[in-house]
Amino acid sequence: MAEIGKPPRSGVAGLALRMRAPPLARLSPQLRARFGAALVLAAALAFPILHGNDADIDAAANALAFAALALGLNIVVGFAGLLDLGYAAFFAIGAYAYGVAASWQVQPAWNGFWEPFQWLDLVARVHHAGGDVVHFQVSFWLMLPISAAVAAFFGVLFGAPTLRLKGDYLAIVTLGFGEIVPIVVRNTPSLTNGAMGLNGVAAPHFFGYDFGIRATPYYYVAVALVAVLMLVSRRLKDSRVGRAWMAIREDEIAAAAMGVNPVRYKLLAFAMGAAFAGATGTLYVAKLQTATPEMFMFPVSVMILVMIVFGGMGSVWGVVVGALLLQMLQSWFLEDLSSWLHALGRLVHVAWLQRIELASSIELIFGVILVVMMLFRREGLIPATRRTPALALAEQSAQPTRGGFDHLPGIGMITQRESGRLLEIKDLTVNFGGLAALRAVDLAVPAHGIIAVIGPNGSGKSTLFNAVTGLLPEHSGTIRFAGEEIGRLKPHQVLERGIARTFQNIRLFPNLSVLENVTIGMHARLSTGTVGAVLRLPRNRREEAEARERAREILALFGNRLLPRADHVAGSLSYANRRRTEIARALASQPKLLLLDEPTAGMNPAETLELAEQIKSLNRLGLTIMLIEHKLDVVVNLADKVVVLDHGEKIAEGPPETVRRNEEVIRAYLGRSAALA
Amino acid sequence: MSETSVLLQQVVNGLSLGAMYALLALGFTLVYGIIELINFAHFNVFMVSSFVGMWALQFLGIYGQSQALTGFALAGVLLFAFFATMLAAGVLGVAIERFSLRPLRGASGTTGMITTIGVSYILFNVILLTVGAGSQNFPDPLPVARWHFGGVTVQLKEVLIWGVALLLMLGLQLFVDRTRLGKAMRATAQDAEAARMMGVNVDRVVVTAFFLGSALAGAAALIFGLYYDYTSFIVGYTAGLRAFTAAVLGGIGSVTGAMVGGLLIGLIETLGGQLIAVRWTDVIIFSILVLVLVFAPAGLLGRASPTKS
Numbered sequence: 011m012a013e014i015g016k017p018p019r020s021g022v023a024g025l026a027l028r029m030r031a032p033p034l035a036r037l038s039p040q041l042r043a044r045f046g047a048a049l050v051l052a053a054a055l056a057f058p059i060l061h062g063n064d065a066d067i068d069a070a071a072n073a074l075a076f077a078a079l080a081l082g083l084n085i086v087v088g089f090a091g092l093l094d095l096g097y098a099a100f101f102a103i104g105a106y107a108y109g110v111a112a113s114w115q116v117q118p119a120w121n122g123f124w125e126p127f128q129w130l131d132l133v134a135r136v137h138h139a140g141g142d143v144v145h146f147q148v149s150f151w152l153m154l155p156i157s158a159a160v161a162a163f164f165g166v167l168f169g170a171p172t173l174r175l176k177g178d179y180l181a182i183v184t185l186g187f188g189e190i191v192p193i194v195v196r197n198t199p200s201l202t203n204g205a206m207g208l209n210g211v212a213a214p215h216f217f218g219y220d221f222g223i224r225a226t227p228y229y230y231v232a233v234a235l236v237a238v239l240m241l242v243s244r245r246l247k248d249s250r251v252g253r254a255w256m257a258i259r260e261d262e263i264a265a266a267a268m269g270v271n272p273v274r275y276k277l278l279a280f281a282m283g284a285a286f287a288g289a290t291g292t293l294y295v296a297k298l299q300t301a302t303p304e305m306f307m308f309p310v311s312v313m314i315l316v317m318i319v320f321g322g323m324g325s326v327w328g329v330v331v332g333a334l335l336l337q338m339l340q341s342w343f344l345e346d347l348s349s350w351l352h353a354l355g356r357l358v359h360v361a362w363l364q365r366i367e368l369a370s371s372i373e374l375i376f377g378v379i380l381v382v383m384m385l386f387r388r389e390g391l392i393p394a395t396r397r398t399p400a401l402a403l404a405e406q407s408a409q410p411t412r413g414g415f416d417h418l419p420g421i422g423m424i425t426q427r428e429s430g431r432l433l434e435i436k437d438l439t440v441n442f443g444g445l446a447a448l449r450a451v452d453l454a455v456p457a458h459g460i461i462a463v464i465g466p467n468g469s470g471k472s473t474l475f476n477a478v479t480g481l482l483p484e485h486s487g488t489i490r491f492a493g494e495e496i497g498r499l500k501p502h503q504v505l506e507r508g509i510a511r512t513f514q515n516i517r518l519f520p521n522l523s524v525l526e527n528v529t530i531g532m533h534a535r536l537s538t539g540t541v542g543a544v545l546r547l548p549r550n551r552r553e554e555a556e557a558r559e560r561a562r563e564i565l566a567l568f569g570n571r572l573l574p575r576a577d578h579v580a581g582s583l584s585y586a587n588r589r590r591t592e593i594a595r596a597l598a599s600q601p602k603l604l605l606l607d608e609p610t611a612g613m614n615p616a617e618t619l620e621l622a623e624q625i626k627s628l629n630r631l632g633l634t635i636m637l638i639e640h641k642l643d644v645v646v647n648l649a650d651k652v653v654v655l656d657h658g659e660k661i662a663e664g665p666p667e668t669v670r671r672n673e674e675v676i677r678a679y680l681g682r683s684a685a686l687a
Numbered sequence: 688m689s690e691t692s693v694l695l696q697q698v699v700n701g702l703s704l705g706a707m708y709a710l711l712a713l714g715f716t717l718v719y720g721i722i723e724l725i726n727f728a729h730f731n732v733f734m735v736s737s738f739v740g741m742w743a744l745q746f747l748g749i750y751g752q753s754q755a756l757t758g759f760a761l762a763g764v765l766l767f768a769f770f771a772t773m774l775a776a777g778v779l780g781v782a783i784e785r786f787s788l789r790p791l792r793g794a795s796g797t798t799g800m801i802t803t804i805g806v807s808y809i810l811f812n813v814i815l816l817t818v819g820a821g822s823q824n825f826p827d828p829l830p831v832a833r834w835h836f837g838g839v840t841v842q843l844k845e846v847l848i849w850g851v852a853l854l855l856m857l858g859l860q861l862f863v864d865r866t867r868l869g870k871a872m873r874a875t876a877q878d879a880e881a882a883r884m885m886g887v888n889v890d891r892v893v894v895t896a897f898f899l900g901s902a903l904a905g906a907a908a909l910i911f912g913l914y915y916d917y918t919s920f921i922v923g924y925t926a927g928l929r930a931f932t933a934a935v936l937g938g939i940g941s942v943t944g945a946m947v948g949g950l951l952i953g954l955i956e957t958l959g960g961q962l963i964a965v966r967w968t969d970v971i972i973f974s975i976l977v978l979v980l981v982f983a984p985a986g987l988l989g990r991a992s993p994t995k996s
Contacts, residue, residue, distance in 0.1 A: 093797045095804075171981040177797045178725045182931070183980050186973040189928075193970050308924070312804060319801065374812035380805025381787055384798055 054233050058226045066342075068225035073337030074232035075294050080317040080333040081239045081326070082286025087315070088324035088394065089252060090279035091259025092172070093181040095311055096188015100284040102195060102306035103164050104157040104291025106202060109301050111148040111156075112212040115203055118144050150214030150296050154289050161288025162281040169280030173273055188311050192303040207302035214296050221296070228297040235293060236330065239286055242544050243326045246282075249543030249554070250536050253522075255279055256324075257530045260519035266501035267479055267511055269534030269599055278540065309373065316376045319383050322390025331392060339375070344368040395521060398577045405574050410620075432457040432603055432634050433478070433509075438487035440473050440658075447473040449658045450487070455603065460625070460635045462645040462666070465655035466678055471638045472514050474655070475605050479511050480504040492602065506534045508602035512592040512609060514638070520581030524572055524591050527580050528561040531598030564594050567624070585612050590621075597628075604628070606637040610644055622648055646670065654678065692838025697957040703845045703914060705953020706852035710907035711930035712937065712945035713859065714780075714900030720876040720940040721896045722792070727803040728783050730927025731810035732901050736776040736908035737825075737918040738814060743771040744826035752916060755830040764828050769851070772909045773902040780901025781894055789890070807923075815920045822919035825912035848910050855906055856946055859899065863942060868895055876940065925969075929956065932976040938989020947987060 037045065058067045079101060086094045110116055118124075120135050120142035127133045134145040148156075168187040172180040195202045202208060213221040214231075221227045246252045254275045257265035266272050295301045313336075321332020348368045355363025383390065400406075433455035440448040448470045455461050463471050476482045478489055480501040489497040491507055499507070510531070519527050536557055542550040565572040568590045575583060580591055589609060596604055609625070610618040622644050629635050629648075639645050645652060645666060652669040654662040656678040662669050669675055711733055718726045747764055749756075756764055787802050832843035863869040868891075874882040875892045883889050911926065912918050929952055937948025952972065959971045979986060 091796070093800070171977060175980060175984070178723075178800045179980055179984070181797060181800060182725065182935075183977050185928075186977045190970050190973050193966075197966050197970075312808070315801070315804075371812065371816060373808055374816065377805045377808025377812060380808065381802055384802040384805065385787065385790055388794075388798065 051233075051237060055230075058229055064225050067229050069337070069341040071225055071229040071232045071297065072294075072341070073334050074229070074236050075290050075297075076314065076317065076337050077236050077330045077333040078232070078239050078290040078293075079287055079314050080321065080329040081236070081243050082283045082290070083314050084283075084318050084324065084326070084329045085243065085246070085255075085286065086279050086283035088318060088329065089247060089259065090255040090276060091177070092169075092276060092279060093177055093184075094280075094283070095181045095185035095308070095315070096168070096191070097184070097283070097287060097314055098306040098308070098310040099168070099188045099191035100161040100165060100287035101291045101294070101310070102191050102301075102303070103161045103284075104288030105295035105301045105306070106195060106208070106291075107157040107160045107288065108148075108150065108153045108292040109208040109211050109295045110201060111146050111153055112150065112296075113208055114145065114210045115208055116146065116201060120144055147212060150212070150292070151216075153292050157288040157292040158285040159288070161291070162285040165280040165282075165284025166277050169277055173276055185308070185311075188308060192306050195306075196303040202303075205303060207300045208295070209300055211295055211299045211301070213299060223299070228293070231293060235289065240326055240330060245544050245546060246540070247324075247326065249550075250533060250538045250557075251275070251278070251540055251543045253526060253530050254533055256522055256526075257519050257533075260521060261517050263481065263501075264513070264517035264519065265530070267481070267505060267513075267517075268531050268595060269502045269505040270530070271500070271502045282540070313376060316379055318390075320379050320390060322392045322394055324394030325390060325392045328390050328392035328394065332390065336376075336379075340369065340372050344372065395523075395579060398523075398579070401574055408570055408574075410569060410571060430457060431455065432492060433636070434488075434490040435474075435478070436488045436490075438474070438477060438485060438489065440470070440477055440482055440485045446658050448477065448485075448655075451655070451658070451660050453653055453660065453663075455634060455636055456650075457634055458629070458632055459650045460629050460637070460648050462649035462652045463636065463638045463655060464640070464642070464645060464652060468657075469655040469678075470658040471655055472607055473658075475511060475607055475636075475638065478504070478605065479509060502534070505599055505601075508600070509605065510596035510599045510601035510603075511605035512589070512596055512607055514607040514611070516585075516588050516592055518580040518588055518592055518595070521579055523577050524565065524580055524583070525558065525561055525576040527591055528564055528594050528598045529557055531595035532557050532560070533599075535600055561598060564597050567597070568594065586614075586617050589613065601633070603634045603636065606635065606639075608638050608640065610639065610641055618644060642670070689838060694958065694961065695837075695839045697961045698954065699839055699841055699845065701954035701957035702950065703848050703953070704956055705933075705950035706848050707907045707910050707914070707949075708926070708930045708933045708952050709946045709949025710852055710855060710903045710910070711926060712934040712949045713856070713942065714904045715931050715934040716937075716939055716942060716945040717872075717896045717900040719934070721872065721879070721893055722788075722799075724788070724799045724803070725931070726900075727800065727927075728787075728806040728810065729780075729803075729900065729904060730923040731807045731814075732776055732779055732783070732923075733904040733908050733911075733927060733930075734918075734920060734923030735779060735810050735814060736772050736901075736905040737912050737922060738818065738823070739775040739905070740768055740772040740909035740912050741823060741825050741918060743768045744828065749826040749828050751824055752827045754826075754828060756828040757830055761828060761830075765847075768909055769906060773905040776905025776908070777898040777902035780897040780904075784894060784897040789893075811920060811923065818920065820920065822917045825916050825918050827913055827916050829913065844913055848914060851906060851910065855903060859903070860942060862899070868892070872896065928976075929972055932972050932979075935976060936979050936986055938986030941986070941988045944986055944988035 057070065061067070079097070082100075083094060083097045086092050086097070117136070124133050124135070124144050128135060132146070132148050134147050136143050136145045168184065172183045175183060196205050198204070199206070213223070214227075215221070216227070219227070254265065254270040257268065257270050258272050258275055262272050314333075317333040317336050318329045319332075320336060321330065322328030345368075348366055351366050351368070352364045355361065355366075389395075431454045433453075435451060435453040438448055438451045438453075439446065451470075451474065453474075463474060465471055473482065477485050478496075480496070480499050480503065483498070485497065487497070488495055491504075491509060494507065496504055496507055496509075519530065522530070536553055538550045538553055562573065562576065565576055571587055571590055572594065575587065580588065583591060589612070593606065593609065606625070610621050613621060618641065625635060625637070625648060637648070649666055652662075652664065652666050653660060654669060654672070654675050656674075661674045661678060662672045664672075711729070714729050714732075715726060718724055718729070744764070747767065749764065783803075783806055787806050788799055791799050791802060829844050829847065834841050863872060871882065871887045871892050872895065874885070874887055875889055879889055882892075907926075907930075908918075911922065930949065933948035933952040934945050935948070936951060937944025937946070952975075955971065955975065956968055960968050963971065
């Protein structure tokens with residue numbers, strides 16, 4: 011097994027290849043990435059020292075703040091695929107959280123309640139003619155995480171109503187919240203000073219050093235913030251959490267069927283994205299020492315969106331580069347370009363050239379960028395997924411080898427000998443409007459059996475699978491799995507219990523690699539959460555490495571069909587290989603019961619035979635299988651028992667040979683005259 | 688004025704606003720019904736059209752509010768202005784579809800919507816950079832005529848607005864119900880793929896939806912200018928979002944829904960402003976938008992649901 015699990019390019023040939031490469035390429039990709047990141051960080055740290063211009067450092071600090079916002083929006087839009095058009099609202103919430111907690115804006119009358127807070131140095135008692143008042147002076151450093159938490163809370167609050175909505179409607183609801191927040195800020199002057207803007211927001215102190223209005227200290231805080239957020243983004247992306255987000259982005263139903271809880275991970279994305287904006291808002295308002303509602307309106311949300319579209323949605327480096335480029339364009343390039351045009355105008359005595367102010371056209375440029383990127387380069391400047399080169403001709407035309415199925419790696423659960431009925435369905439009825447898709451169906455799947463469900467199109471076969479896997483909550487009857495009623499469970503809970511499935515119309519995650527697709531199948535069997543993913547404790551590293559290893563082993567079950575293509579995006583695979591990948595993904599969840607919906611559809615006879623054999627070997631290893639199949643020879647060859655559905659009713663059940671001769675079955679399949687003949 | 692007559696006056700105002708929102712909402716609903724796209728460009732097609740309307744009237748030599756016309760002269764001027772504005776708006780809508788959206792047909796998810804945000808930004812800034820940020824005095828050839836019913840005043844321009852809106856909506860309804868292209872539109876809205884296989888030229892249907900929707904936005908824009916006597920580069924955003932809310936409230940994809948929703952939003956805006964406070968109007972309208980989408984996504988009359996299938 012271990013040999014198959016290794017990456018293909020190894021041994022002498024691989025070594026020779028590495029020797030010929032230029033020196034940098036001899037480093038491992040990881041080391042190279044770290045080296046590059048360290049260089050960029052060093053350049054960022056050296057910038058204010060080498061370039062003393064305070065205005066430029068200030069502009070750079072602002073640009074970095076927007077890079078931080080872009081990173082946050084990238085989690086929501088790029089990773090989880092939830093288009094948020096009101097993202098500036100969370101920026102506002104973070105800004106006003108600090109703005110109120112460290113300014114002269116709110117000054118309640120002093121009383122005993124505030125004393126403990128005074129000891130903690132969060133508030134001060136100020137002597138006033140009309141009686142003492144409270145002055146809030148919460149530390150900037152304390153407010154950074156608090157603002158992030160407050161914004162995250164609102165992220166969940168605003169995200170929750172959108173959970174059921176389709177993408178563009180979700181965008182509209184977030185736009186609505188994005189409009190409401192600045193209006194509420196404007197209309198509650200007692201707290202925010204309304205349209206006049208907060209005044210006297212305290213500058214941060216660092217061990218007695220007052221940041222004041224110098225640009226450099228804010229610049230360094232912004233560099234640190236962006237560096238931390240990039241690290242967090244990168245680590246989340248390459249973890250169980252990030253894979254869950256991307257699975258939801260690619261296909262929410264398939265993600266749920268593979269064990270990802272969509273509600274939980276969507277809310278997590280909203281919270282995480284909002285938290286980034288909350289912390290950034292605090293930095294921004296501390297730097298400006300004021301805030302007005304106009305700073306957080308729709309154009310700001312769009313600007314951040316333009317940044318991530320430009321840089322590359324889902325790409326951590328991409329969105330940072332996108333944000334920095336656009337900010338620099340705004341504050342430097344356009345100004346320079348305008349003054350060059352003015353100079354040219356003076357030179358050639360053309361008046362209108364001297365009047366051009368390109369800086370005012372920045373929003374026009376944003377619009378053009380959005381349209382041009384969508385039309386010609388949707389993946390952005392630095393795409394999130396690097397295109398894997400196609401297989402070499404030799405690899406493409408390699409003789410297919412069939413994998414060994416003598417053992418199933420990492421799948422211990424199904425080899426336990428369970429006896430009796432694994433799945434028991436009683437009186438299952440599903441109605442679509444007036445149409446009964448399933449009518450009082452009883453069905454039992456014995457442990458370690460292979461059951462085939464057959465029937466004409468529209469007879470309710472896929473409906474049966476959907477009901478079992480929790481995709482059709484509106485049904486009556488009972489569905490028991492290993493003794494437990496599962497009829498009311500959500501899809502991801504059904505998978506956790508040990509039922510995995512494939513779909514009739516193949517629902518892979520098309521923009522993720524084959525390996526990632528399979529690893530997502532393990533979601534329910536892995537435990538790394540957000541904190542673990544960010545900290546990368548030894549336990550989490552080990553789990554991740556084992557998961558990848560196991561995913562490769564599962565791919566190896568299909569011989570050299572999938573393994574050489576492990577890093578290819580699933581959408582680029584051939585039809586048969588997509589079917590195989592979907593089965594591999596289902597197997598990765600360590601199921602006890604595997605539901606296959608027309609697994610051989612669209613395969614040629616040789617491929618069908620190969621897959622049928624593989625299904626049989628899976629069963630020999632102890633896996634219970636229920637499959638929907640139209641090819642009767644496959645059914646006869648594989649199944650212990652055949653269940654026939656017609657118009658939502660079970661019309662026959664028994665061993666394949668008996669069912670094949672059943673008159674009612676023949677009538678359902680071939681028509682009345684055939685039955686009489 | 689008594690309390691009741693103030694409210695009744697606000698109802699009259701609300702109906703005028705509502706008629707305008709309804710015309711604008713129809714553009715959202717027609718396009719959404721056919722290609723399931725929320726068209727942000729529509730906001731600023733409206734705004735650009737209001738400038739076209741202004742230029743059309745100025746082309747006829749009408750500036751400001753002092754040159755009131757009557758009789759055939761007035762009818763001719765209005766006919767020309769509506770025709771020119773609606774035609775220009777329709778052509779703009781078709782151009783947007785042809786050059787920025789058709790290449791993206793079939794692209795997944797929110798790609799189309801993001802593109803329309805970009806187009807909207809381009810239109811917005813082209814007007815801002817060429818015409819400028821100041822608001823423009825909109826020519827108004829209508830004579831000042833008022834009728835008083837109890838404490839309520841109805842102006843001639845309001846009667847005109849209602850009449851034009853009613854005519855256009857009836858025309859649209861007839862077009863969708865009675866013509867061959869209208870039938871093709873309804874078929875495409877139900878199932879574009881099936882319609883294509885039955886020989887419907889889907890591209891033509893989409894172009895028609897954009898043309899009609901944008902032309903109606905053009906009419907709404909002219910009405911806006913005549914009603915408020917000004918226009919500016921910013922008028923698209925607020926009016927557009929309110930009209931979009933109207934389309935959602937009525938049930939996106941439903942032509943009748945857009946009309947009902949438009950009138951309701953108009954009334955909510957004026958009565959809400961009167962009874963609560965104008966500064967909270969936007970919050971009220973956005974709350975309606977959010978609440979309808981979350982709790983009754985099909986709206987009042989919609990069939991298509993914006994939740995996941």
